[in-house]
Amino acid sequence: MTDRTVHLVQLYPRDMNIYGDWGNTLTLKRRLERYGYAVRLSDHDPGDPFPSDADLLVGGGGQDSGQFRVQEDLQRIAPELRAMAADGLPMLAICGLYQLFGHEFRTGAGETLPGIGILDLTTVGGPTRLIGNIVLESPEFGTVVGYENHSGVTRLGPGQAPLGKVLKGAGNNGEDGTEGARVHHVVGSYLHGSMLPKNPAVADHLIRAAVERRLGVFDAAPLDDTLAERAREVAQARPR
Amino acid sequence: MSRPHVRLLGQGIRYLTTLRGGGSAFPGLVMERLHPGFVAEELAKLPHGVVLISGTNGKTTTTKMAVQLLRSQGYKVFTNRTGSNFVRGVAAALLGEMSLTGRLDADIAVLELDEAHAVHFVKQVKPRHALLLNVMRDQLDRFGEIDTTRRMLAQIAAATTGTVVLNREDPRIVSLAEHVPEGTQTRWFGLSAPLRPMFPSDDDMRSAGGPDAESDHEQEPAPRPAADVELTSFEANRVRLTVGGEAVETTVALYGVYNMYNAAAALALALAVAGPDADRAALVDELSRVTPAFGRGETITVDGRPLQLLLVKNPAGFRLSLASARPGDYATMIAINDEYADGRDVSWLWDVDFHSLRSGGVDVVAGTRAWDMALRLDYDEVAVREVVPGLGDALRRFLAGAGERPMRVFCTYTSMLELRRELSRVAEVAEI
Numbered sequence: 001m002t003d004r005t006v007h008l009v010q011l012y013p014r015d016m017n018i019y020g021d022w023g024n025t026l027t028l029k030r031r032l033e034r035y036g037y038a039v040r041l042s043d044h045d046p047g048d049p050f051p052s053d054a055d056l057l058v059g060g061g062g063q064d065s066g067q068f069r070v071q072e073d074l075q076r077i078a079p080e081l082r083a084m085a086a087d088g089l090p091m092l093a094i095c096g097l098y099q100l101f102g103h104e105f106r107t108g109a110g111e112t113l114p115g116i117g118i119l120d121l122t123t124v125g126g127p128t129r130l131i132g133n134i135v136l137e138s139p140e141f142g143t144v145v146g147y148e149n150h151s152g153v154t155r156l157g158p159g160q161a162p163l164g165k166v167l168k169g170a171g172n173n174g175e176d177g178t179e180g181a182r183v184h185h186v187v188g189s190y191l192h193g194s195m196l197p198k199n200p201a202v203a204d205h206l207i208r209a210a211v212e213r214r215l216g217v218f219d220a221a222p223l224d225d226t227l228a229e230r231a232r233e234v235a236q237a238r239p240r
Numbered sequence: 241m242s243r244p245h246v247r248l249l250g251q252g253i254r255y256l257t258t259l260r261g262g263g264s265a266f267p268g269l270v271m272e273r274l275h276p277g278f279v280a281e282e283l284a285k286l287p288h289g290v291v292l293i294s295g296t297n298g299k300t301t302t303t304k305m306a307v308q309l310l311r312s313q314g315y316k317v318f319t320n321r322t323g324s325n326f327v328r329g330v331a332a333a334l335l336g337e338m339s340l341t342g343r344l345d346a347d348i349a350v351l352e353l354d355e356a357h358a359v360h361f362v363k364q365v366k367p368r369h370a371l372l373l374n375v376m377r378d379q380l381d382r383f384g385e386i387d388t389t390r391r392m393l394a395q396i397a398a399a400t401t402g403t404v405v406l407n408r409e410d411p412r413i414v415s416l417a418e419h420v421p422e423g424t425q426t427r428w429f430g431l432s433a434p435l436r437p438m439f440p441s442d443d444d445m446r447s448a449g450g451p452d453a454e455s456d457h458e459q460e461p462a463p464r465p466a467a468d469v470e471l472t473s474f475e476a477n478r479v480r481l482t483v484g485g486e487a488v489e490t491t492v493a494l495y496g497v498y499n500m501y502n503a504a505a506a507l508a509l510a511l512a513v514a515g516p517d518a519d520r521a522a523l524v525d526e527l528s529r530v531t532p533a534f535g536r537g538e539t540i541t542v543d544g545r546p547l548q549l550l551l552v553k554n555p556a557g558f559r560l561s562l563a564s565a566r567p568g569d570y571a572t573m574i575a576i577n578d579e580y581a582d583g584r585d586v587s588w589l590w591d592v593d594f595h596s597l598r599s600g601g602v603d604v605v606a607g608t609r610a611w612d613m614a615l616r617l618d619y620d621e622v623a624v625r626e627v628v629p630g631l632g633d634a635l636r637r638f639l640a641g642a643g644e645r646p647m648r649v650f651c652t653y654t655s656m657l658e659l660r661r662e663l664s665r666v667a668e669v670a671e672i
């Protein structure tokens with residue numbers, strides 16, 4: 001019998017975990033379990049040996065100070081992350097980590113944090129925080145709902161696909177109507193919310209990619225997402 | 241207009257808004273417009289100055305306790321007890337307390353201000369004492385980041401002329417000591433080592449394996465400054481404290497371990513204010529007579545059954561509320577609104593660990609974000625009997641289904657206001 005275990009790795013949960021990022025990890029873990037897979041969950045924090053056998057990576061937002069603390073370690077593991085991304089390993093990078101998945105982040109205080117260039121984008125610290133409920137339309141995932149809270153202003157490179165078009169909210173920069181970025185099976189976004197509980201389509205995309213990459217085939221019956229559906233309807237109707 | 245005329249006008253407006261049950265800050269707004277220095281001038285006359293209490297969690301309860309402790313020592317205390325913790329609210333409270341000849345019958349002011357308003361306030365009025373409780377995730381959608389909130393508190397510490405009382409167990413509060421100006425004292429309140437794990441900071445929230453897993457990132461503990469008041473241990477309402485190195489015991493009629501810790505904070509503040517003249521035994525004794533502030537664990541009796549209202553507004557507070565009683569013994573309702581006053585962002589629900597509710601389940605989930613809450617509980621594998629967004633209906637179904645169990649309702653700010661209104665139809669509910 002094949003080993004139906006999926007190795008889920010949280011990137012920097014100590015320094016980059018705010019606005020309910022745990023909800024994304026928990027959603028992936030529970031859904032995998034409910035689909036009939038075992039989950040091995042581990043953390044990667046600065047200085048830890050990088051788990052090269054990871055199947056699925058998830059990382060969240062943080063204070064600017066948190067970004068400074070993880071930045072050096074992120075550069076250390078960048079070659080491996082880039083190779084994994086190109087090899088189709090699914091990753092979810094939210095907010096602070098999303099910014100560092102791009103080329104660079106110039107903070108409001110004028111410092112420059114180098115990114116790891118998996119996503120073709122750059123970010124500068126803006127004068128105002130972009131805060132509120134946000135709704136996107138994504139070609140692959142349909143309507144995506146969440147909550148954004150960031151002062152970073154992100155511009156996508158010319159060939160970089162966004163996660164979706166903003167229907168309500170600010171998105172990457174509040175100007176060009178894009179939100180997030182997508183390449184291979186990597187999803188970057190400013191959406192907290194947490195994002196995955198209310199967007200099972202995104203969660204299942206990451207899960208399917210992880211399982212297919214490890215086991216060749218994803219063969220599970222769909223889950224009942226009634227609660228998520230109700231919560232999505234409410235989230236879309238609430239004031240910004 | 242001359243000063244007394246402005247004040248009398250403000251007092252008149254305050255009287256009229258009281259009659260119509262209106263917002264408590266409006267007369268203060270009028271005063272601010274007509275006489276901008278009003279609050280600073282009045283408070284500057286107080287012989288024992290101004291005490292400012294700020295932080296994310298526990299301001300209201302701690303302020304109430306500090307006021308009572310100081311009154312027991314003979315101070316005539318002015319406070320902004322209307323719960324309107326804006327500078328304007330302070331002005332309105334001042335107008336309410338002054339006689340028509342403009343005399344404020346007080347010798348000290350104890351004011352509760354949230355971080356952003358406190359920053360504005362200290363530009364006008366330098367507090368003699370400040371009590372800074374904690375910095376936690378709360379309403380980040382308004383203030384931006386926790387580090388921003390910490391910087392606001394640093395400005396309060398820097399503006400304080402007498403003594404700053406700090407929470408030794410919150411790393412962000414500890415770091416404020418370096419902002420205390422020369423000539424101003426720093427005093428501490430803290431927890432005994434066995435109690436510290438009950439108060440996780442937002443920084444050590446989530447590691448692999450979730451809440452059940454041990455963190456493998458134990459950091460070297462930094463040496464801790466000596467605390468004037470340390471919460472040593474507690475059992476039900478019986479509290480042991482170490483006060484000035486001496487072990488004392490008392491009862492505190494408040495719900496939850498976090499309120500016991502607020503009591504320690506209030507006591508440390510009262511000791512700092514009263515200085516060497518403090519009657520320590522009397523202060524400890526007075527703690528046994530404090531009662532909960534509105535919505536901070538107040539109990540309402542419905543058809544002879546106790547119903548407890550627990551205000552929840554951030555992960556740390558929610559976790560501590562959950563940890564304060566055995567859930568299986570209670571009928572449980574959770575009401576989550578996302579109105580402006582609650583904070584529109586409900587992502588914080590994902591940072592609360594709901595495992596403890598698995599054994600008894602949750603009877604009713606309610607509020608504008610009831611479905612978000614139900615989804616959250618589903619992912620922690622907590623059974624939910626009913627999801628009823630409308631609070632009135634939800635409350636009726638909860639009361640009908642609770643049976644003989646005592647009831648507790650975890651609720652956000654605006655959902656609590658509405659639930660209290662609904663409850664006042666069927667039970668005795670104290671006026672706010």
Ligand SMILES: [Zn+2]
Nearest residue numbers: 061095149150
């Ligand atoms: Zn963020």
